[in-house]
Amino acid sequence: MSAGRTDVAIIGGGLIGCATAYYLARRGRRVVLLERGFVGGVSSGVNFGNLRLQGRHLEQMPLALRAQALWEGLEAELGESVEFWRQGHLFVALNEQHAAQIEAFHHECRPYGLETELLDRHRIAERWPWLRGPVVSASWSARDATVNSRLVSPAYARAARALGADIREGVEMTAIAREGAGFRLACADGSEVLCDVLLNSAGAWGGAIAEQFGEPTPVFAAGPVQLITEATGRFLENVIHAVDGSIIFRQTQRGNILIAGHPRVPVDFANRRSRVPPRKLATNLARMLELAPHLSHLTLLRSWTGIEGYFPDMIPVIGPSRTTPGLFHAFGFCGHGLQIGPAVGMCLAELILDGRTPTPIECFGIERFAKPVTADRAHLAAEFEGTLLDKIGAS
């Protein structure tokens, strides 16, 4: 097979890859995206669908707010529904430490343009009279929203295709070689792609590509557990989210209760398989029932997880390679890539085409891993199962 030539090749068809392909194609660039499975199949389409603004890393706020503006117009832009729903987000403090966290964030996020409202127990009881459990206080953010994450990457991929992008599902990239100022990619089906610019958006597998170009990172894989109940009468219009992430739930427009909750679980990274540890079901259901005991009549229909890439500092890698001109990285989104995804795609398109982006993203540079980083066990204990922390050598 002869090699196809393109301006930009993208490895990995998650939200980041698909959104970048779309924004590049919108600006008239030739794009080839290689996805060995289906777009959004491993990580981008298996999450809770939270477009959460409150509680984010502050250095991410400009990116997050740019993303929210994109989300708010996305269905019109892409021409199809992704079940975008500006339903607001209640960050629930279950202890005094949580309460202090949301109060600090309330002040810190304001300069960035995000307004949150602090609610005491009395105010919470007025708006969510069914809410039980050890709720101390809460923070309300009206601009936070949700989407059906399963629909997002395919929608971006379709829109990118309509603009001429070549989105190849079921095609696995097997080797990258430098060729002149660009790259030559070999694929398992025998095809080759020649490109000037290469984007590594391979999620939990992005580390291997970066490493090939002399940029090792401490990326590791984990799975976020999702549960869903049968549908019930509408009672909940918002996302309920414990500050420590131990329980997160919302009611879908159909009426099902979608439930998530940390810690994330180990996955079979080598074989690309992810299964929910059976005991996790009862744990997360019990936590939900502690806050919403009136749901005790429901049945659980399904559970699933996926394979996400994480870094010990819990922020992604986004930006140019420091060793290889023409190579860009965007992977390891640490479980919060969905909300910022559209803006990351936009910023990457700007970086690739203009050499710069107006959104501050310097803190996400891959160079931060030039010296070894150790995972801080205390910091990550609530986020990941202990066996996983052992595996990555957290101390």
Add this chain to the structure above:
Amino acid sequence: MARAVIVGAGPAGITAAATLAARGVDVVLIEEGRRGGGQGYRAAPPGLDLPMRRLLGGDLAAWRRIQARFVALTMPMKGLHERFPGFAGQVEFRPGTLAWNIADSVVHTECAGTLDEIAYDALVLATGATDRIMPVPGWTLPGVYTLGGAQTALKDQGCLIGRQVVFCGASPLLYLAALQYARMAGAAGARVVGVLDTTPFAEKRRALPDLLAAPGLLLKGLGLLAALKVRGVPVRHGVRLSAFTGTDQGEGAGVDGVLYQDAAGRTQRIECDAVAFGFGLRPESQLAELAGAALRYDPTFRQWFPAQDADGRCAPKVYVAGDNCRIGGARAAEAAGLIAAHAALADLGLANGGTDTQLVAARRTLAAMERFQRGLARAFAWPHHWAAGMADETIVCRCENVTVGAVRGAVLDARGGERELNRVKAAVRCGMGRCQGRFCGNAAAEIVAAALGDAQAEPGRLRAQPPVKPLPVTAAPKEPVT
């Protein structure tokens, strides 16, 4: 002592349990229902006195054999053990128990809201099958049942599904269920008003060489047909079901007729107040998949079965037996249960060395039954070709109210459609409801295959996800897990 977990107390599970226990293996027999016997040989609940001889006819002896084996197996055996230490393993029967997941050689169960975990040295999955459904307009109307559902109503609850019942579809269960109803209906002032077989009679003739592999069963089948005729039940072959008619709203909602095209292409209608339909069986293979079995496509049945060796091994320490791994019926299930148990014994190092004559006979039975079932698959053909012409507004996924048009549309989307069944599920929710695709999965796969336009292509399959059936959200372990 080695522990075997057996899921499903039908002919396969009961036989496997008896075989393993007799050789000193501790057996935990898990059954979702209250009693043993499986779908075909179920025992009526206490207090329901069914005339079994009239209901079962020639199947009475087999029913008695399986029930007797089950009773012997689950009787309190304490005294026996005290007198003959090491004579036999314990059998612990757990009725009303759902095996909802398998992970790391542990079966996860739920019983009355309590979760439990059972580690195994050998796991025999004998989870059976359910009716395979091809949607017919109106199939979600009140009064429309699957063939198996109609049998359950009769044998488990002593209920008829209606006073004027039509049996239709293409299934080995078709004539059996119809005749059982005809036997029982008269006394209740009800009758079977028609049997509509969607396979042309010529296909049955063509299937004859394979059907002769089990001449006894072939005769039994012909006997069912003859008995229906003697009772004056009209039987039509080679029909195409157009619709189940009726209303689904308000008082008197329900099915009121079956509209069909006869073999000559003429439109016909039978009035009725209940319909039982089905198109063969589909394996309950989800647990095998979760336990690590690969799934293999069988072009004769046009469906996926757990890949297994000749003795039912499908994953390390995991065995499959019965209709959940090859549609074969009760006799095949009994034989497969014995064979799987012997494989487990061999793998546990408990084989007795010699050739077991029972085992040899079981292998012979299984081979014959398998050939016979291939004949049945032809004689009662899955009408996969209906999928292409099915009306867009027909519901395919009743749990989530997803229409044929929605499934087709996800594939035919001009802006880039989905090409794989699980992706279609993700896009339109087909198979996401209470049944998790157990009832719509086969039809959805055919609709997707037809929309993709490659007649030779294998239809896909929906992947299993735990829990395999709904769990109460209040389900909790007896001892809190730390």
